[in-house]
Amino acid sequence: MSKVLMKGNEAVGAAAIKAGCRYFFGYPITPQNEIPEFMARELPKVGGVFLQAESEIAAINMVYGAAGSGARVMTSSSSPGIALKQEGISYIAGAELPCVIVNMVRGGPGLGGIQPSQSDYFQATRGGGNGDYRHIVYAPASVQEAVDLVMEAFEVADYYRNPVIILGDGMIGQMMEPVEFKEPKKRDLPPKDWATTGTKGQRKPNVINSLYIDPKLLEDHNLRLEAKYAKMKENEVRYEEYNLEDAEVVIVAYGTTSRVAKNAIAKCAEEGIKVGLIRPITLWPFPDVAFDKISDKTKAVLTVEMSTGQMIDDVKIAVNGRKPVYFYGRTGGMVPTPNAIVEEIKKIIGGDK
Amino acid sequence: MAIVFEKTKGLTEKPFHYCPGCTHGIIHRLVAEVLEELGVLGDTIGVAPVGCAVFAYDYFNVDMHEAAHGRAPAVATGIKRVHPDKVVFTYQGDGDLASIGAGEIVHAAHRGEKITTIFVNNAIYGMTGGQMAPTTLVGQKATTAPYGRDEAHTGKPIRISEMLATIDGAKFVERVSVHDPANIRKAKKAIRSAFEVQLSGKGFSIVEVLSTCPTNWGLTPVEALNWLKENMIPYYPLGNFRKPEEVE
Numbered sequence: 001m002s003k004v005l006m007k008g009n010e011a012v013g014a015a016a017i018k019a020g021c022r023y024f025f026g027y028p029i030t031p032q033n034e035i036p037e038f039m040a041r042e043l044p045k046v047g048g049v050f051l052q053a054e055s056e057i058a059a060i061n062m063v064y065g066a067a068g069s070g071a072r073v074m075t076s077s078s079s080p081g082i083a084l085k086q087e088g089i090s091y092i093a094g095a096e097l098p099c100v101i102v103n104m105v106r107g108g109p110g111l112g113g114i115q116p117s118q119s120d121y122f123q124a125t126r127g128g129g130n131g132d133y134r135h136i137v138y139a140p141a142s143v144q145e146a147v148d149l150v151m152e153a154f155e156v157a158d159y160y161r162n163p164v165i166i167l168g169d170g171m172i173g174q175m176m177e178p179v180e181f182k183e184p185k186k187r188d189l190p191p192k193d194w195a196t197t198g199t200k201g202q203r204k205p206n207v208i209n210s211l212y213i214d215p216k217l218l219e220d221h222n223l224r225l226e227a228k229y230a231k232m233k234e235n236e237v238r239y240e241e242y243n244l245e246d247a248e249v250v251i252v253a254y255g256t257t258s259r260v261a262k263n264a265i266a267k268c269a270e271e272g273i274k275v276g277l278i279r280p281i282t283l284w285p286f287p288d289v290a291f292d293k294i295s296d297k298t299k300a301v302l303t304v305e306m307s308t309g310q311m312i313d314d315v316k317i318a319v320n321g322r323k324p325v326y327f328y329g330r331t332g333g334m335v336p337t338p339n340a341i342v343e344e345i346k347k348i349i350g351g352d353k
Numbered sequence: 354m355a356i357v358f359e360k361t362k363g364l365t366e367k368p369f370h371y372c373p374g375c376t377h378g379i380i381h382r383l384v385a386e387v388l389e390e391l392g393v394l395g396d397t398i399g400v401a402p403v404g405c406a407v408f409a410y411d412y413f414n415v416d417m418h419e420a421a422h423g424r425a426p427a428v429a430t431g432i433k434r435v436h437p438d439k440v441v442f443t444y445q446g447d448g449d450l451a452s453i454g455a456g457e458i459v460h461a462a463h464r465g466e467k468i469t470t471i472f473v474n475n476a477i478y479g480m481t482g483g484q485m486a487p488t489t490l491v492g493q494k495a496t497t498a499p500y501g502r503d504e505a506h507t508g509k510p511i512r513i514s515e516m517l518a519t520i521d522g523a524k525f526v527e528r529v530s531v532h533d534p535a536n537i538r539k540a541k542k543a544i545r546s547a548f549e550v551q552l553s554g555k556g557f558s559i560v561e562v563l564s565t566c567p568t569n570w571g572l573t574p575v576e577a578l579n580w581l582k583e584n585m586i587p588y589y590p591l592g593n594f595r596k597p598e599e600v601e
Contacts, residue, residue: 023435049434053427054460061424061457065431068418069398073431091421196416196432198439201395205365207410209419 003178008143008168009034011179012102013042015150016074018181021100022048023073025062027055027081030114031170032104035076056081060088060101067097068208070195072154076102078170079120080111083128089163090129094210096225098157100150102166104173107333115333116170116256121310124167125284132222134229136236137165137283139254143177149281151184156236159187160228161194167283169306171256171335232285239287240279246297247276249345250323252315253304254280257336261304264341275345283311291318298323300348304341305329363389367411374567374574376531377405377473381412383531383541384444384471387548388415397440398432400425402454404446405479413444423454426461429468440551442469447488448478451513455487458517458559465522465556469547472513475564476585483569487511490584495569510588514561518594525550525558526595530586532565532578543593546600555597563589 006014013035016024024043026036036052043050053059059075066073077085082103092099105120107113124137136156140146146168153164196206212218240258243265244250253261258279268275276298278290294301301323303312309327316325328344330336363385371377388394394415401409403422410417420428425443433441450458450472461468477495478484485495485502488510492501502510518526525547529540540562547558563585565577572580 023431025431051430051434053430054456057424058427058430058457058460061421061427062431062434064420064424065400065418065428065433066435067431068428069432069435071435073435087421088424095419196398196418197436198396198398199394199414199416205410205414206416207419208417209410211407211419 003180005176006179007034007176008146009173010038011143011147012150013038015147017042017046019151019154021072021074023066023071024050025053025059025075027053027059029078029081031106031173032076032078056084060085063099064088064092067099068196070192070197074100078104078106079108086128090131091210092163093133093135095208096161098161099163100153100157101163105169113333117333118169118306124165134284135163135165136232137167139167139281139283140172141255141258144179146172147179155184155187158189160232169256236282237285237287238281239290241290242277244276244293245295247274248349249300249302250276250278250294250298251302251304252278257304257306260336260338261341263338267338267342268345286314288318300324300326302326302344304336307331361385361389363394363414364412365414370408372568374577376564379531379537380473380562383544387545391548393440400429400443402445402449404449406444406446409444423449424457426457430461430466433468444471447474447486451487451511462517462520462523462557467551467554469551470559472559472561473564474561475566477566477569479566479569490588514594517559522556523595524556524597527593528561528589528591530563530591532581
């Protein structure tokens, strides 16, 4: 199939429909409005349902109902809206339902701003809702990757019966790039015999629930979930590594920031400074394994984020004291420039060469 | 020997956890009987609330979802949009529906969502131990209104049926009570009409059922039935507020 030029948000919607998503429940918020607008236009054409909910809270609970009924379903929002959805995300994780949730991150806290940001890393990876739960978080760095990951996300969500987060940012959502819609790798998915479809008098009632009033039963449930999350950690880690072999400094960056970092790496190369990159594609599970590939020649690790430093906690855990870890970030909707990153690298290695 | 009464197939064998004298059990039975009589048990999906009826998913012999506090109408919306041919209902108390879930119920009604809501109003938070609800009567004592509800401080109790009856998408709105056998029969008839409105695809339907909470009201079961009759019905008048023309 040939490539088409699409805005990130619309491409996300198109990818979802291609992946079999037929239900979308959302609420307007900038900078992701093109997703619900695209779904409102396109879902009826394929026999699907778009519904604008009265709030983000209602939208995620509609997702809970639809997911429990066996449907492929998605919602999208941006940072403050995702904060409101956390109640539902926790219930969905607790009841083990599959769905895809897109966050086109904007600056915070509070109402914040509407420019691209990566300041929802903690919210996305630490579980913004209550309780012991985890979900896979994909961080696309291009419109093409957003398309690929959205399609994959539906398979992964069904495979594990777990919500999956696509963590984009205003930049990924708003920019236009050529994309190709490739068939995602199909997983061997069992029938959704747990879904509420009416018993037809043929089976015992199915119950979608996250309540376990007996603490022993809740502990058993928590441990069962933990075993599932362990499988995700084992099988679903994704990252890109770039120029790690003889890098003096290794940058760690994801999404939009990783693209700026690559420009900075090219500029450094022109000046004879060797810089590598680890780009986590899954923020959870975090690609700890990538950090074992950092060579002895590497003097330091530099985390670059559009925040005041959130992923750096995971980087420090992964580096585990083997190298010094530095941070450079812009926040509030400001995007780091390649030159600023080059300057940070020069500071780290001790001045110009 | 002729069988004059038997337990409905709409309920499971699980014993209710409700307090002595609580009328949740009666209301559960009425809903289950109506679903059985309409022949839709195998095609029904229910949504349980947070509150005393939180375990309703153990009692109704149909597919069920447990919803977050107040969110049952949104969850039911998601279910109904996926399964427009199924009967979908929510079973909610007054803390759940009239307080934290006020937004969800208003908008489900406003969309004309083809679901049925059984709204059990006992004028108090039961499960959490007798706190004041939006439906608590002025002067009524609750653990968070220890001197009685003061209108100047927390306003008057909210009348949900009257409010929802102003919404075009709400096609059937009726308030009933279960404090005596005659009213129980009327309640069942209203519940049946509400589900029939859903089956006809007309829109949203709700039955508000005035209910007792002897434990948190500090009354015996019989005193509680009398208290409901003497105090709740004057403020929450019984009757139909909205129905399609062909419903008698």
